[in-house]
Amino acid sequence: MIKKLFIFLFIALNLYAAKPSVEELTWPNGESLLMFLENNKIPLSLYYNLEKEDQELASEITTGTRFQILRDDDDEISQVLIPISDELQIHIHKDKIGKFNLDFIPIIYENEDRILSIDINRSPYQDIIENTGNLALASAFMNAFKGSVDFRGLKKGDKLIITYSQKRRMGRVFSTPDIKAAMIQIRGKAEYVYQYDGRFYDKFGKELENFFLVKPVKNARISSRFTPKRFHPILKRYRAHLGMDYAAPKGTKIYAAGDGTVSFAGKKGGYGNVLTINHADGYMTLYAHVNGFASGMKRGKSVKKGQLVAYVGNTGMSTGPHLHFGLYKNNKAINPESVVKITKSALGGKEKAEFNALVATYNKDIDKGLGDHKNYPKEETFESVITF
Ligand SMILES: [Zn+2]
Known part of the structure; x- marks a missing residue:
């Protein structure tokens, strides 16, 4: 005060x-x-x-x-x-x-591990926001359970628990929270999701998401890979590449990597002509430097996996014709290769053993949430100008 x-x-x-x-x-x-x-x-x-x-x-x-x-x-x-x-x-x-x-x-950010435990009064989405002031957490929770749980059966007093880590920058929450595991009761019956390597699974290690990508261009060479941050030792500065580049001649057909809805088709700074598609579970794909769009590509148009959407080009800041292909989950750039490659839907072998170990740890956190647990205070909103 x-x-x-x-x-x-x-x-x-x-x-x-x-x-x-x-x-x-x-x-x-x-x-x-x-x-x-x-x-x-x-x-x-x-x-x-x-x-x-x-x-x-x-x-x-x-x-x-x-x-x-x-x-x-x-x-x-x-x-x-x-x-x-x-x-x-x-x-x-x-x-x-x-x-x-x-x-x-x-x-510079700090990572805080948190457990949120709340009783549901209105809806999971509204109650999470009311308790935390964190919209991104509410969306990430909904995406984690999407398709696997029917929230319509909820009754007042059902509980939800989320274990997650939250980045904080300059004292404020920053970026999308990383949900490790979550539990929701539906009429008292507990349903769980666990994150492993960026994707969500049920307690048996069966994948809950059915979102897989197809390659946006055929027979193209990868000319640059995803790099979240690297320090260039000679130039002495930081760089990043938040997508994958496919080298291909101008005019090569670009296909939608998954089913979805076009969210943008137009110019975007150094990316030149850009098409973005929103997919299920909070995923978005981005196609940059394109020469032109397939007919009818505009915001709101629904597209099917493998549908022709654009043509490779050299627009914006580009050193030669190529497709810059970006993948985002909950607005955060992630490595497209991890999602393009995966074809199996249940974990096995060494991965399953790692997953089981994680589940055991996360279940301890969920149990903490079920016990006598105190949540973090709700995020405050600040004035936008601070003077010294
Ligand atoms: Zn690129």
Whole structure:
């Protein structure tokens, strides 16, 4: 309460005298990094001087991302921090002689392991939000159980338990929570899901998701793989590649990697012409640098796995004709290869043994949640401007 009062006082003072401040903003729909620089009178050369690979990476900024602007005594921008993934953020900063620089730096975050245990009053989705203030957790929970449990049988007083880890950046929850296991009672009968290697299984190790991808291009060579973050020892800087590149001649047919609905077809910064498709269970695929779209491809159009959707091209920041293929789960870029390759639906052998060991650990956490357990306090919402 006292802290809030201080913030309020400082904001009031700020009306009369400029003070250094941090402003937290939400990335607007459809804005590119280039537009952002232009709107804030930051030299566009910052963008144009980037290597193509980094210009492409800058297209990963997503609508709704929380980012920070630091201003100096004269109310001029001195620093900007924009996350592009869980691992990396764009860092724009003014040096001593007043010249702007741009680089990619790691995001510093903490990981907190949590157990949430609640009684259901209205619906799992609403009750999770009410208890945690965490929308992403509610969505991730629904996606984890999707298709395997019928929530219509729920009655008041049924319990749900989630064991998960949550990233925290600058004191706020950050990114999608990672659900390890979850339990929900349906009229008192417990149903479980367990995560293993990024996918959800029932207690017998049978896969609950039936989402598998087909290759978006046929007979194409992989020219670049998925890299969440790596430090380039010679260039002495961080880079990332949040998808897979398939080298293919211009005009090569691109097929939908799974059943879904087109969520975007248009230009997206360094990615050039982009098509995105939303799939079941919180998955999304992205097809970038395409030359053109198959007819009728626009937002809302439903597509079948293997359907022609676009043609390979060289649009945006691209060094030659290729398809940049991205896969996202709950808005987080993941390695497409892990989902393209898997064909079996139940774990066996060594994997099954690992899975059983995990289940035993996670069940202990679920038992903790069933006992005398106290949840983390609900996330607070903060004012968007903090002055010093
Ligand atoms: Zn790429």
